[in-house]
Amino acid sequence: MQYAKNILETIGNTPLVRLNNITKGIEATVLAKVEFFNPGSSVKDRMALKMVEDAEQDGRLKPGGTIVEGTSGNTGMGLALAAIVKGYQLICVSTDKQSKEKFDILRAVGAQVIVCPTNVAPEDPRSYYSTSKRIAEETPNSWYVNQYDNPSNSIAHYLQTGPEIWDQTNGKITHFVVGVGTGGTISGVGKYLKEKNPEIKIWGIDTYGSVFKKYHETRIFDENEIYPYITEGIGEDILPENVNFDVIDNFEKVTDKDAAIYTRKLAREEGIFAGNSCGAAVRGVIQLEKHFKKDDVVVVLLHDSGSRYVGKMYNDEWMKENNFL
């Protein structure tokens, strides 16, 4: 019989799928690493499990404990699966910018969800950074995950996602393009691929309203770069420790409008029903076209599933309200 001993064993080994229509005009082979095939429907299952296992191993997370995290949903889902299988409670703290579907999904898998305002500074006590830390301090036998600065996040991608991409492309990958939030995916995959072949270019996709691109180019943390934006999952107003700027060759910014439009195009032109940051990443690949040669193999990682965005980018009314249609 072939079966997984529990749902956590089904994490990883996601397919690489060639993009055929949306990338028309690009001569290089563009392959999407489709992460919604993970059981929690996103790439974040990988790092959530690794963070939990590492915390169990060194005693930060104890039997019957409560996991506390500030999460926009996908990491929460991964943590929820790990919590269910391993017997922990989970409290997720998030912001009111995130889609309602994400909170509903988290509650469906037993998490307690606390929603904080988006447009306050990280150090404000109402922010989701401050609130999640406070809840962790106030809850007995709890462990605060902190995906931004927790090294297990990028290590998961160094040990798993990077090797998968290398093996699936037979080492022929020339460019890796991915949206950057905590930085775990780009830093872990980027480090692995650069060790295998330092010629591989690692491109981060950033949003307008985020500090990453300017910081990468100037090493200046410019607060003027920070303003509210719509794209979910990527861009930051902080510098997470998981962003290893040294393995990233460049950042490319994509507008909210283009990210939303390309999310829909990916579904309609490729049959890949993926999330908002995936639209941003694919649009980023198109913006970077002049960097690719005919024989290049470009891998773009698609973080999550479209089901979490049916009330937003996949909804015509929402698109019109935001002047995206």
Ligand SMILES: Cc1ncc(COP(=O)(O)O)c(C=O)c1O
């Ligand atoms: C939808 C989505 N896209 C992109 C990212 C960014 O990935 P990472 O945190 O590994 O940089 C995340 C992670 O928060 C996400 O949930």
